Amino acid sequence: MAEKEIGSPGSSMHGVTGKEQTFDFSVANDQTVTSDSTAKFKLPVDSEHKAKVFKIYSLAKPHMRTFHLSWIAFFTCFVSTFAAAPLVPIIRDNLNLTKRDIGNAGIASVSGSIFSRLVMGAACDLLGPRYSCAFLIMLSAPTVFCMTFVSSPGGYVAVRFMIGFSLATFVSCQFWMSTMFNGKIIGLVNGTAAGWGNMGGGATQLLMPLLYEVIRRAGSRPFTAWRIAFYVPGWMHVIMGLLVLGLGQDLPDGNLGSLQKRGDVPKDKFSKVLWYAVTNYRTWIFVLLYGMSLGVELTTDNVIAEYFYDRFDLNLHTAGTIAATFGMANIISRPLGGLMSDIAARRFGMRGRLWNLWILQTLGGVFCICLGRATTLSLSITSMILFSIGAQAACGATFGIIPFISRRSLGVISGLTGAGGNFGSGLTQLLFFTSSKYSTATGLSLMGIMIVACTLPVALVHFPQWGSMFLPPSEKWTEEYYYEKEWNKEEKERGLHQGSLKFAENSRSERGRRVVSVAVPRPQPDTTEAHV
Amino acid sequence: MAIQDFLVASILLSCFIATSYGVSFSSLPETLVVTASPQPGQVLKAGEDTITVSWLLNTSSPAGIDFAYKTVKVKLCYAPISQRDRAWRKTVDDLEKDKTCQHMIVAKAYSSSNNNFTWIVQKDVPTATYFIRAYVYDSNNKEVAYGQTTNSNKATNLFDVQAITGRHVSLDIASVCFSAFSVVSLLGFFFLEKRRSKASQAK
Numbered sequence: 031m032a033e034k035e036i037g038s039p040g041s042s043m044h045g046v047t048g049k050e051q052t053f054d055f056s057v058a059n060d061q062t063v064t065s066d067s068t069a070k071f072k073l074p075v076d077s078e079h080k081a082k083v084f085k086i087y088s089l090a091k092p093h094m095r096t097f098h099l100s101w102i103a104f105f106t107c108f109v110s111t112f113a114a115a116p117l118v119p120i121i122r123d124n125l126n127l128t129k130r131d132i133g134n135a136g137i138a139s140v141s142g143s144i145f146s147r148l149v150m151g152a153a154c155d156l157l158g159p160r161y162s163c164a165f166l167i168m169l170s171a172p173t174v175f176c177m178t179f180v181s182s183p184g185g186y187v188a189v190r191f192m193i194g195f196s197l198a199t200f201v202s203c204q205f206w207m208s209t210m211f212n213g214k215i216i217g218l219v220n221g222t223a224a225g226w227g228n229m230g231g232g233a234t235q236l237l238m239p240l241l242y243e244v245i246r247r248a249g250s251r252p253f254t255a256w257r258i259a260f261y262v263p264g265w266m267h268v269i270m271g272l273l274v275l276g277l278g279q280d281l282p283d284g285n286l287g288s289l290q291k292r293g294d295v296p297k298d299k300f301s302k303v304l305w306y307a308v309t310n311y312r313t314w315i316f317v318l319l320y321g322m323s324l325g326v327e328l329t330t331d332n333v334i335a336e337y338f339y340d341r342f343d344l345n346l347h348t349a350g351t352i353a354a355t356f357g358m359a360n361i362i363s364r365p366l367g368g369l370m371s372d373i374a375a376r377r378f379g380m381r382g383r384l385w386n387l388w389i390l391q392t393l394g395g396v397f398c399i400c401l402g403r404a405t406t407l408s409l410s411i412t413s414m415i416l417f418s419i420g421a422q423a424a425c426g427a428t429f430g431i432i433p434f435i436s437r438r439s440l441g442v443i444s445g446l447t448g449a450g451g452n453f454g455s456g457l458t459q460l461l462f463f464t465s466s467k468y469s470t471a472t473g474l475s476l477m478g479i480m481i482v483a484c485t486l487p488v489a490l491v492h493f494p495q496w497g498s499m500f501l502p503p504s505e506k507w508t509e510e511y512y513y514e515k516e517w518n519k520e521e522k523e524r525g526l527h528q529g530s531l532k533f534a535e536n537s538r539s540e541r542g543r544r545v546v547s548v549a550v551p552r553p554q555p556d557t558t559e560a561h562v
Numbered sequence: 563m564a565i566q567d568f569l570v571a572s573i574l575l576s577c578f579i580a581t582s583y584g585v586s587f588s589s590l591p592e593t594l595v596v597t598a599s600p601q602p603g604q605v606l607k608a609g610e611d612t613i614t615v616s617w618l619l620n621t622s623s624p625a626g627i628d629f630a631y632k633t634v635k636v637k638l639c640y641a642p643i644s645q646r647d648r649a650w651r652k653t654v655d656d657l658e659k660d661k662t663c664q665h666m667i668v669a670k671a672y673s674s675s676n677n678n679f680t681w682i683v684q685k686d687v688p689t690a691t692y693f694i695r696a697y698v699y700d701s702n703n704k705e706v707a708y709g710q711t712t713n714s715n716k717a718t719n720l721f722d723v724q725a726i727t728g729r730h731v732s733l734d735i736a737s738v739c740f741s742a743f744s745v746v747s748l749l750g751f752f753f754l755e756k757r758r759s760k761a762s763q764a765k
Contacts, residue, residue, distance in 0.1 A: 119650065123688035124728050128647035161752075168748040172741030178733045252686045253728025261740070268744045275751050340649070343659065 064536060071282065078532050079282035080212045084219055092279050093210045099278050100159075100203045101223040103167055103270045107196035108230025109237065110174045110263035111139055112331060112357075114190060116235045116350050117242060117256045121186065124253040131183040133464045135190045136332040140455040142194030147452065150198035151445015154205040155303050158286030160278045163202035168271035170196035174264035178257045196267070197452065201445045203227060208433045208440060209281050214372065214539045217383070217430025221368020225360040225426060231331045232357020235350050237262075298438070298526075306516045307439035313446055315487045316432060320447045321454020322481045323391055323424035326398065328455035329477070330421075331357055333463050334414070337470040342407050352411065359418040366419075367426025379542030380434065380496035387427040388488040388499065394420025395481030402475030421481075425451075434493070434537060437530040438516040496540050503541075509534040584658025585705045593623045594709025596636075598694045600721035608725045609685040615667060616678035617696050617709055630700040631672040631707065636679065637663035637695055639710070641720045644690035657705055663695055672698060689725040 064077040072090035073081040081093040088094040114121060118132060125131075146166070153162040173192040180186050203223050211219040241259040246252060280286040307313055335353035338344050344352075367390055374382030397417035404410035428447070435443055458480070462473030492498035494507040513534040517527040599614040600606060606613065615636050619628055639662045645651045653662045665687055668679045695710040712719045 122648070122650070123686075124725065126689045126725075129649060130647060164751075165748065168744045171744040175737040175741045178729065178737045181727050181729060251726070251728065253726055254730060254733070257728060257733060261736075264740060268740070268747075271744070271748065272751075275748075 075282065076212050076536055078212075078529075078536060080210055080536075081282075082212045082215070084211065084215050084222075086222075092282055096206055096210050096278060097219065097223060099270075099274050100163070100206050101226045103163055103274055104199045104203045104224070104227030105230040105233070106263065106266040106270050107167065107170070107199045108227055109234040110170075110260075110267065111190075111194050111197055112231045112234045113174075113193075113238050113260060113263050114139075114177075114186075115332060115335070116238050116353075117259070120242070120252050120256045124256070125180065125183055125186055127183050127186065130464070131187065133459070135187045137456050137459050137464070138187045138191035139194045139332070140197070140328050140452045140459075142191045143197035143200075144449045144452045144456070146195040146198035147201050147445045147448035148442075149445070150201040151205075151307075151442040151448070152300060152303065153441070154202055154444070155298065155439065155441035156300055158280035159202040159206040159209070160274060160280045160285065163199055163206070163278075164271045164274045166196060166198055166202070167267050167274070171264050171267035171271070174260055174267060177260040180257075198445075198448070200224065200227065201441070201448045204429055204432070204444050204448075205441050206280075208444075213433060213533075213537050214375070216433050217368035217371035217375070217426065218365060219368070220429040220433075221371075221423075221426030222365035224429060225362070225364025225368075225422065228327070228360040228364060228422070228425075229358055231328075232354045232360065234263075235335070235354035235357065239350065303439045303442055306436055307442035307446060310436055310439075310443070312435045312491050313443050315491055316428060316435070316443075316447045317450030317453075318484055318487060319387070319391065320425070320428055320451040321457065322484045323394065323421050323428060324448075324451030325454020325456075326394075326458055326477060326481060327418075327421050327425065328452065329458045329463065330417075330474075332459065333470055333473075337474070338410070341471060342410070352414070356414060356418045359415065360422050363419040363422035364426040367423030368430050369426075370423065371427045371430030375430070375540060375542065377542055380431070380493050380540045381499060382542060383427065383431050383540075384488055384491060384499045387424060387431065388485060390420055390427055391424035391485040391488075392420075392482055394424055395478045395485065396420075398478030398481055399475050400478075402471045402473070402478060417478075431491075434540060436516060437513050437533045493540075509537050509540075513537075584656045584660075586655050587657055587660065587705075587708075588655055590705060590708050591627075592709055593620050593627060593707045594618070594634075594696050594698065595620050596694060596696050596709040596711050598711050602719050602721065605722045605724050606683050608683045608687045608723055610683070612680050612682050613667070613694070614678060614680045615694055615696075618677060619674040620709075627707075628672065628674055628698075631698045632701045633669060633699045633703075634672050634677070635669045635697050635699065636667040637697070638665040638667055638687065638692050638723075639663035639695045641691040641693055641712075642716055644692070663697075667694070683723055685726050687723050687725060689723060691720050691722050693720055 065082075066075050066077050066079060071079065071081070071093070072088075073083045073085065073093055076082055084097075085094055089098060114135070118127075121127065122132060127135075150162055150166065153165075170193065173189060173195070176189050176192070180189055204220050207219050207223050208216060238259055241262055242255050245255040245258050250258060331353070334356055335349045338352050339349040367386075370390070371383045371386050374386040376382075378385070394417055397413050397420055401410060401413040401417050404413050429444075432444060432447060433440060458477050462468060462477050463470065468476065489499045492501055493512070494504045495509050495512050497503040510531060513530040514522070514527055516530065521527060594617050596615065596617045598616075599612075617634065617636070640651045642653075645653065645662070651661050651664070654660045665684070667681045670677065670679070693710060693712040693716060695708060697705050698707040698709075700706045710716075
């Protein structure tokens with residue numbers, strides 16, 4: 031039983047001490063979340079040993095250390111995937127590229143990871159996020175080093191395609207956060223990890239030209255200097271891979287392999303995991319939705335510098351700096367989306383999360399339309415910043431909801447959603463930014479309209495135990511019933527569903543304010559509970 | 563905040579850009595006769611081959627036309643075939659925005675005859691089809707006349723340049739070594755861990 035501090039609910043000093051947490055990145059003292067005080071972790075944990083507190087400046091093992099390893103690994107992959115974009119003015123002269131070649135390379139860079147994100151989802155479920163992340167990041171390091179060999183447009187497109195595979199680290203990042211952090215703060219944690227990772231797309235627009243300049247001043251010719259510059263992202267891959275292997279662990283209690291051997295975590299069958307992901311209609315709605323938030327963000331990363339360069343006759347440096355601003359906004363806007371999702375859930379539960387997502391993503395679409403139609407530079411930059419906030423916050427909000435769709439198939443669903451994001455990017459680039467039928471500005475407006483239209487399906491996402499945007503929850507459904515449905519009778523007899531039951535209990539927070547009136551759940555034999 | 567400063571700076575910059583216009587190319591008289599050594603269709607290697615350019619005032623020009631001529635800048639310019647599908651090499655009449663001639667060969671003080679210069683094709687010149695044009699500037703550094711090796715349609719007397727690849731054997735070897743290190747260390751780590759966990763299972 032957790033100690034009763036002065037001022038805790040139920041004590042005589044509650045509300046008087048002035049130290050009550052009204053709003054915090056912590057649910058440590060939240061009585062509606064389970065606690066496990068027998069566990070020996072630096073941070074307070076729940077019954078699944080997931081952290082209930084998000085301390086950004088800490089490196090505490092395993093939770094915060096995992097957070098930092100995960101987001102930096104993802105950041106590295108973003109840097110290498112978009113590393114060519116700011117160097118295109120040099121590369122296009124070296125390789126004799128046409129506009130069509132450059133467009134195709136942009137599409138290729140995001141298409142590779144459609145497939146790899148799917149595979150990554152399954153890999154996380156079956157092998158654990160630590161190995162999945164490390165394998166991908168270290169096996170894609172050679173593809174980055176391959177840029178030294180490129181001597182034709184075909185080779186350029188092929189190498190960008192292969193480097194793009196590494197964007198699947200997004201899936202391992204989000205999955206890893208979901209194993210380490212409690213559901214009440216998962217929106218913020220996932221949003222911060224992914225947002226800071228996505229920032230790599232902006233950071234690279236500043237890093238690569240700087241590296242190129244330094245190498246050229248050291249005496250290299252331009253057509254050689256850009257190739258040498260690629261060694262830096264390549265080595266970042268190798269270093270991060272080694273750190274992830276050496277310092278990371280899959281779950282709060284240890285690594286997946288050893289836990290499975292000890293019998294603490296059951297081994298699951300891939301066919302079952304895939305089946306429960308694919309037959310859940312919510313998965314497919316989110317595949318579409320994520321294409322309209324992350325997808326349009328990646329597309330804009332590829333075309334925005336050119337848009338400012340052409341429409342307002344800025345020079346390449348200025349256009350590149352503005353392009354970097356779009357990507358760097360991720361440092362706050364994606365975590366903000368996750369945080370808003372968590373705050374909405376405290377009061378309104380899952381319904382709050384769904385409305386939050388719809389509002390943010392639709393606003394993003396509206397400002398994208400404004401961006402396409404802006405005729406002055408100041409209006410254009412303002413629209414771009416508001417568009418970036420809307421779209422990136424929507425990405426954060428999406429992954430505040432994804433962990434609740436399924437417990438058994440979280441990896442595959444994360445992978446499918448991530449793949450959907452990249453597919454959306456390839457599709458929007460193909461529809462609006464490759465042919466000469468539309469100018470880049472018209473393409474942006476049309477893309478904005480597509481975003482608004484394709485965000486409407488959020489209203490169709492219904493959780494029987496929590497409701498949806500317009501419908502109330504069904505009375506007889508509990509969280510346990512929803513998550514137990516993924517296991518059949520035989521599996522339940524073998525006790526394989528225990529993890530889902532624990533998760534169901536912890537997910538009761540998605541009822542919002544109604545949690546207070548819920549009956550006390552049946553006690554688990556192996557955890558201590560702190561219900562008042 | 564940095565973003566506010568940046569917004570103000572870019573607004574000012576855009577105002578500045580909007581108000582500066584360059585000289586219009588179609589207004590310039592072609593008073594220089596420019597000849598260059600490359601034969602039509604010849605392929606020159608960047609970093610190895612040379613171009614010898616010579617220019618002089620067209621003898622049939624009216625007397626005194628070169629009164630304001632101060633400097634001559636000779637440039638390597640893209641032929642239309644190398645501008646196709648490449649908006650960054652576009653020909654625009656406003657010379658401030660024109661991107662046809664991006665490589666400088668030489669800049670010299672103006673004299674009406676006896677001008678020539680031999681230039682090694684630089685290593686950063688891309689593979690493309692080219693002609694050569696010389697712009698004449700007055701003392702305010704504004705274009706006042708020009709001459710070029712091709713006709714007004716830019717269709718005759720064009721030559722090619724073959725660029726360096728930018729690749730080096732040392733870079734290739736380094737890439738292979740780094741890639742091998744990445745793969746080997748990953749697999750090494752993996753098998754080491756597997757062996758360690760088997761050993762602890764056996765205990």
